Amino acid sequence: xxxxxxxxxxxxxxxxxxxxxxxxxxxxxxxxxxxxxxxxxxxxxxxxxxxxxxxxxxxxxxxxxxxxxxxxxxxxxxxxxxxxxxxxxxxxxxxxxxxxxxxxxxxxxxxxxxxxxxxxxxxxxxxxxxxxxxxxxxxxxxxxxxxxxxxxxxxxxxxxxxxxxxxxxxxxxxxxxxxxxxxxxxxxxxxxxxxxxxxxxxxxxxxxxxxxxxxxxxxxxxxxxxxxxxxxxxxxxxxxxxxxxxxxxxxxxxxxxxxxxxxxxxxxxxxxxxxxxxxxxxxxxxxxxxxxxxxxxxxxxxxxxxxxxxxxxxxxxxxxxxxxxxxxxxxxxxxxxxxxxxxxxxxxxxxxxxxx
Numbered sequence: 001x002x003x004x005x006x007x008x009x010x011x012x013x014x015x016x017x018x019x020x021x022x023x024x025x026x027x028x029x030x031x032x033x034x035x036x037x038x039x040x041x042x043x044x045x046x047x048x049x050x051x052x053x054x055x056x057x058x059x060x061x062x063x064x065x066x067x068x069x070x071x072x073x074x075x076x077x078x079x080x081x082x083x084x085x086x087x088x089x090x091x092x093x094x095x096x097x098x099x100x101x102x103x104x105x106x107x108x109x110x111x112x113x114x115x116x117x118x119x120x121x122x123x124x125x126x127x128x129x130x131x132x133x134x135x136x137x138x139x140x141x142x143x144x145x146x147x148x149x150x151x152x153x154x155x156x157x158x159x160x161x162x163x164x165x166x167x168x169x170x171x172x173x174x175x176x177x178x179x180x181x182x183x184x185x186x187x188x189x190x191x192x193x194x195x196x197x198x199x200x201x202x203x204x205x206x207x208x209x210x211x212x213x214x215x216x217x218x219x220x221x222x223x224x225x226x227x228x229x230x231x232x233x234x235x236x237x238x239x240x241x242x243x244x245x246x247x248x249x250x251x252x253x254x255x256x257x258x259x260x261x262x263x264x265x266x267x268x269x270x271x272x273x274x275x276x277x278x279x280x281x282x283x284x285x286x287x288x289x290x291x292x293x294x295x296x297x298x299x300x301x302x303x304x305x306x307x308x309x310x311x312x313x314x315x316x317x318x319x320x321x322x323x324x325x326x327x328x329x330x331x332x333x334x335x336x337x338x339x340x341x342x343x344x345x346x347x348x349x350x351x352x353x354x355x356x
Contacts, residue, residue, distance in 0.1 A: 037089030046073035051097035148186035200236030256352035269300035283314025
């Protein structure tokens, strides 16, 4: 589904990465932009790769045409206020990979009389888009549920350059590399997970997330241009292999678990005290062993969490629902991945007398 809504002429866990938002440096940059009457303001979703790459393309477009502009990351955890963005002389404001809180874009357009253009790909933003509200400027939202924001922004600025100025946004040295990265980002953004090694790619690119703040990292654009899909996949696969190797060291210490004292059948379990970060890898591999042993295709990973005993259940079998066990004991999760806290005396009742 693609949705383009032009507006009338009468009418944007607390990670340690967000600590810089609405900082003195950002507010100072906005103040300087107001003094210089910078006409173009570019805000991008942080810490989103789609947002960061979209900012790159806006940066390249304005740089190619020598248009004054200011780029800032926008965090929904610690967002800018409308009054922060009321820059003297502001003509255009781009919202990249977000549309802002409900009413944000309308109020910004009303107070600045600028043109606001927003890009997003999430169905959830549709309820935030104003339909019959007047403001002093104009708003246009590009919401395409079949195309990630980074791809949409890339195509938008590429088209404007090629049609109006007969020049390219990216030169041949970078075009194929960047477009391939965008293809993988889009596969994740749209939750398709269909491209080869998409999981490894996601792990590999995640290490770059701390570099997506253009305020604290002035080299962000050059670094994004240098990202290579093959390198990210190789790094991701290496990370996966290392974690599997660490998980495999515990797999030989399995024993039988009587789920719900046998009410939900039997499976294989492992104690992973001190290795809780490997519970997903351990559980998935253990579920295969459990199925091969003629038990339910579930892997149970048990470890101490503070003073509590936690049990994580994993399966790769589409017909198996691990959450039925977890919910029965006050936990939750999805059919393939669930967890719950279990009392030690209850847990002891789950241990098979024939454990290996």
